Structure formats: C-alpha cells, structure tokens
Amino acid sequence: MIKSTYVPFICISQNRCIHLEPLLPSLRKRKRYIAVEVISDAPVQRNAFIAAVSQAGCAVLGDVGFAVCGISVLGFEDNVGIVKCWHTSVSQTIGVLTFMTWIDGQKVIVRAAGVSGTVKGAQIKFLQKGN
Amino acid sequence: MAANNPNSIETGQSNQFDCSVQSNQPVQSKRYFDYVSVNLIEDLCSKAAENLNSDNLDSDDLDSDDLDSDDLFSFTEHVDSFFKKFGFTDVILFKKPGKFDSDFSGVYHSLLNGDGAVRYYNGIEIEAENENALHSLIRKERPNADFIAVRSSDEKVIRAAAESPEADLVIPVTYAAGRAQNGSSNLHVSAGQINHIVAKIARDRKTAFGFDLYPFLQTKGYRRSKLFSDCMEMIPVLNKYNVPVLTISGAISFYDARGPYECEAFGTLLGLSREESAKGVSQFPAEIIERRKKQRSGQIIASGVEILTEDLQD
Numbered sequence: 001m002i003k004s005t006y007v008p009f010i011c012i013s014q015n016r017c018i019h020l021e022p023l024l025p026s027l028r029k030r031k032r033y034i035a036v037e038v039i040s041d042a043p044v045q046r047n048a049f050i051a052a053v054s055q056a057g058c059a060v061l062g063d064v065g066f067a068v069c070g071i072s073v074l075g076f077e078d079n080v081g082i083v084k085c086w087h088t089s090v091s092q093t094i095g096v097l098t099f100m101t102w103i104d105g106q107k108v109i110v111r112a113a114g115v116s117g118t119v120k121g122a123q124i125k126f127l128q129k130g131n
Numbered sequence: 132m133a134a135n136n137p138n139s140i141e142t143g144q145s146n147q148f149d150c151s152v153q154s155n156q157p158v159q160s161k162r163y164f165d166y167v168s169v170n171l172i173e174d175l176c177s178k179a180a181e182n183l184n185s186d187n188l189d190s191d192d193l194d195s196d197d198l199d200s201d202d203l204f205s206f207t208e209h210v211d212s213f214f215k216k217f218g219f220t221d222v223i224l225f226k227k228p229g230k231f232d233s234d235f236s237g238v239y240h241s242l243l244n245g246d247g248a249v250r251y252y253n254g255i256e257i258e259a260e261n262e263n264a265l266h267s268l269i270r271k272e273r274p275n276a277d278f279i280a281v282r283s284s285d286e287k288v289i290r291a292a293a294e295s296p297e298a299d300l301v302i303p304v305t306y307a308a309g310r311a312q313n314g315s316s317n318l319h320v321s322a323g324q325i326n327h328i329v330a331k332i333a334r335d336r337k338t339a340f341g342f343d344l345y346p347f348l349q350t351k352g353y354r355r356s357k358l359f360s361d362c363m364e365m366i367p368v369l370n371k372y373n374v375p376v377l378t379i380s381g382a383i384s385f386y387d388a389r390g391p392y393e394c395e396a397f398g399t400l401l402g403l404s405r406e407e408s409a410k411g412v413s414q415f416p417a418e419i420i421e422r423r424k425k426q427r428s429g430q431i432i433a434s435g436v437e438i439l440t441e442d443l444q445d
Contacts, residue, residue, distance in 0.1 A: 095400040
C-alpha cells in the first residue's frame with residue numbers, strides 16, 4: 001500500500017535560500033489596513049513616519065505588544081499613508097497612532113481616516129485622488 | 132491611478148499617495164461627541180487669522196469688537212470645518228468658571244448660538260479644593276451651563292462630585308505644568324482613586340466618569356505608564372456598577388485634538404470593551420446632554436418623573 005505523503009515544495013535558489021510554499025489562505029492571518037493622515041505644518045518624510053510609528057508602538061505597547069499587533073507601514077507620501085495590522089489589534093494600532101505627537105522635531109496630529117480589509121478599499125473609501 | 136493598483140503600494144513606488152484624505156468620515160449618521168477647551172477655539176482662530184491674507188485684519192489688533200460679521204462667519208466656518216474633518220457632530224466647549232475673556236470671545240458665543248453642522252455646548256470645568264467649594268461652584272454655574280465637569284484627584288472631592296446630581300462628569304485626573312523636556316512639555320499628573328461606594332453613587336445619580344487624552348499625550352515614560360495603571364484600576368470598578376465612562380480628547384491646543392476613532396481606541400487601551408468605548412464617545416454624552424436639555428425645559432419635574440408628551444400636560 002502506497003501512503004500519500006505531502007512534500008512541501010522547496011526551491012533552492014542560487015543563494016541557497018529555501019523558499020517554502022506560501023500558507024493556505026485560510027491559515028493566513030487576517031489583516032486590516034488603516035488609512036492615516038498626518039496633520040502638520042511641514043510635510044513629513046516617509047522614513048521619519050516609519051521610525052515614529054515603531055518608536056510610538058514600542059513606547060505604548062512594549063516590544064512584545066508591538067510584535068503581537070503586526071504593525072507595519074505600507075506606504076506614506078504627502079502626509080497620507082496606509083498602516084497595516086492584524087485584524088485583532090486595530091484598536092491598539094489606532095491607539096499607537098494617537099500617541100504620536102512629534103515626528104522629526106515637529107508637532108503632528110496623526111488621524112485615522114478609516115479602516116478597511118483591503119488596500120484597495122482603504123484607498124477608494126478614505127484616500128481620494130487629489131482634487 | 133493608485134486606487135486601481137493596490138499592489139503598487141507595497142513596492143514603494145512613488146506618486147501613489149498624491150491624494151487627499153476625504154473630509155467626510157465614513158459614518159456620519161452616528162453622533163460623535165468631544166470635550167475640548169475654549170482655548171482650542173482661540174488657537175484655531177489665531178491660526179486662521181495668520182492664514183488670512185486680508186488687509187484689514189491684523190492678528191495683533193484683533194478684538195471682539197473689531198470682528199465684523201464676515202470675519203465672525205469665516206472664523207466659525209473654520210472651526211466648524213476643523214471638527215467636521217475629524218468627524219465630530221457635537222462638541223462641548225469647556226472653560227473654567229467665570230467669564231471667557233479673549234479676542235475671540237465673539238466667535239465662542241456665535242458658535243454656541245449657531246445652528247451649523249456641528250452643535251456646540253457650553254461646558255464648565257470645575258476644579259475645587261474641597262467639597263464645600265465644589266458645591267458652591269456647582270450651584271453658581273449650573274443655571275448657565277449645558278454641561279458641568281468636575282476635575283479632581285482628591286478622593287473626597289470625587290465622591291462629592293459623584294454624589295451631586297448637578298454634576299455631569301467626573302474626571303479623576305489632574306495635571307499641572309511641569310518642566311519642558313526635549314521641546315515637549317512634561318506635565319505633573321496625578322490620578323485619584325475610587326471604590327465600589329463611589330461607583331454605586333455615581334450610577335444612582337447618573338454621573339459619568341471621563342478620561343481625557345490630554346495628560347496622556349503630554350507625558351511619557353514612567354509618568355504615562357503610572358497614569359495608565361492608575362486609570363486602568365478604576366475601569367473594572369466602574370464597569371461592574373455600569374457607570375458610563377466617557378473617553379474624550381480634552382484638547383487645549385490645535386495639536387492636542389484627536390478624532391472619535393482615536394478616543395475609542397484610547398478607551399480600549401484603558402481596558403474598556405470595544406462596545407463600551409464606542410458608547411463613550413457617542414451614546415453616553417448624548418444621553419447626558421438630552422437629559423440636561425429636558426431638565427432645563429421643565430420636561431423632567433423630579434427624579435423619575437418626566438412629562439413625555441404635551442397632551443398629558445392638558
């Protein structure tokens with residue numbers, strides 16, 4: 001009798017990095033995308049915003065809490081952007097954004113414009129093409 | 132167009148966020164309340180005056196008498212649009228007892244009397260040293276105020292405020308200016324304590340408890356974590372006795388303002404459930420305002436006795 005065994009697809013590249021097959025969609029963590037707007041006197045740079053998010057996240061939630069929330073900045077330009085987090089930690093993520101008072105030496109307000117399940121949804125619903 | 136190409140965001144391509152955030156919030160049918168200082172109105176108007184390129188309006192010479200109807204209208208429009216952008220429908224403007232003396236007091240009065248998209252209420256924030264002073268101040272200010280809040284970290288004053296049926300909100304956190312560090316002010320904050328007796332009294336007298344973001348934004352490090360832990364201790368007691376808990380911004384200047392989403396998130400960080408924190412920015416303040424409105428119009432005769440329709444009066 002032949003037993004069927006599942007062999008994961010392993011690809012060894014030239015750099016000898018092993019790439020596992022991606023997780024099934026049902027096993028992946030669900031994500032939420034928060035559209036944010038930064039209100040400030042001068043434009044805020046992308047790198048400064050990313051650094052401020054991680055700094056505020058660690059200050060408010062702690063290193064472990066920040067890791068649990070899965071917060072990352074997807075894109076940021078012209079003082080608007082999208083912040084990603086796991087669907088269980090939307091409130092904590094908005095809480096972190098709330099406590100961002102200074103970015104790159106200037107006072108700011110970080111406003112959560114809305115939360116969506118997809119990047120496209122966040123853009124269409126909350127971020128409008130410049131008019 | 133960025134909206135049609137969501138994957139391009141993750142690649143970090145440029146020119147995909149050359150867009151403006153929509154001014155209208157997704158949910159506008161719900162009423163969202165905030166509790167801000169009149170100093171914020173002053174700050175907003177000063178910023179607006181700086182931005183105005185009018186020849187006849189000089190910010191140094193601004194006086195309430197100098198503001199003509201057009202200027203007044205533009206300032207009130209500016210304040211309205213600010214709160215609308217954040218998604219608020221109702222704003223309680225609090226001030227200390229006494230007359231509000233400012234260059235922009237005309238704007239303040241026109242906001243209170245106006246009937247724009249955002250409704251404004253006259254709030255008084257009382258900070259008393261002892262119970263007697265508290266009672267006398269409440270008695271003095273109640274007839275003129277839509278909303279009375281008591282801020283104290285003294286247990287006796289907190290209990291007296293919870294017992295008073297005339298007080299609407301108790302804020303058990305006080306702050307005083309501290310030495311500035313690294314360009315940011317570091318407040319001296321202290322939080323009071325409550326027990327089950329105070330919570331029971333507050334529930335029976337329909338007095339709400341509130342936590343404002345301002346002292347949390349102005350502190351950091353150990354002070355903020357201590358403040359968090361002190362406030363977090365009160366939440367389970369208040370929840371156990373179903374005392375309404377409001378989460379408010381308490382903004383004093385432009386950069387302290389936060390939206391309803393942020394206030395809700397602040398509530399969940401304190402330990403409230405999502406439903407409770409959502410009620411804390413919408414339902415609970417609406418109930419307080421409505422109850423006071425009914426009392427002032429004579430619809431509520433006594434505690435538990437209310438005239439429901441005009442027909443019953445006849």
